[in-house]
Amino acid sequence: MNTVVELKDVERVYGGGNQKVQVLKQINLSIKENQLIALKGRSGSGKTTLLNLIGALDRPTNGEIYFHGEPLSLLNTKQQAEYRRTKLGFIFQSHGLVPLMTVEENIEFGLRVTGAPREEWDSRVQEAIDVVGLTNRAKHRPYELSGGEQQRVAIARAISTEPSLILADEPTAELNSTMAYQIVQVFKKLVNEKKTTMILTTHDPAIMEMLDYVYTLEDGRIE
């Protein structure tokens, strides 16, 4: 199986002097194609920090991260943006939805920026909306939706582009348990049937039980 992401001795230190906090210490991790990985750990253990590093939203203080064998440290700012746009899907807590666009338009926008073929936009938008159960909200704008519904729009947008790697920070945090279960089934299906790999963070034991790979971050290290 191909390795999608590899972390070698990755460290992240914030601040300096008395304020110095070493959040990640010598993290080594290899993530293969078609894996759905959960990262758990107490609040402040560095889960979001790790996702940010893999998403090239931040750089490690030491160590290297490889995406399909290419070191992320060699990417300039423009290439980092290109990497995020064409290879990754983000489901982050801030949702990142465009306020003036409807649910459909937000998802279509994602397809447009990743360069998906024009003739597939409509069907992919409808399918993604259907999968997250928002068909009757398709013409609504984000401010008309609940937090959980907005979270589902962000999920629909990320899965519709079928990216190589999806990074999801607590993607089910605002969903009830039935909806969370359904969404994780959608993630599992995507990862099994497409060339997609996914890393999500969660505090929910029921979700961890549904997944094959669960890593714990503790004292800056991966168990």
Ligand SMILES: Nc1ncnc2c1ncn2[C@@H]1O[C@H](COP(=O)(O)OP(=O)(O)OP(=O)(O)O)[C@@H](O)[C@H]1O
């Ligand atoms: N920009 C920053 N400057 C200084 N410290 C930071 C910065 N970002 C994060 N931290 C610290 O790094 C630690 C890890 O934060 P992170 O957000 O990665 O944790 P987390 O495991 O995702 O937590 P949660 O489950 O609460 O979301 C925390 O102690 C946090 O205060």
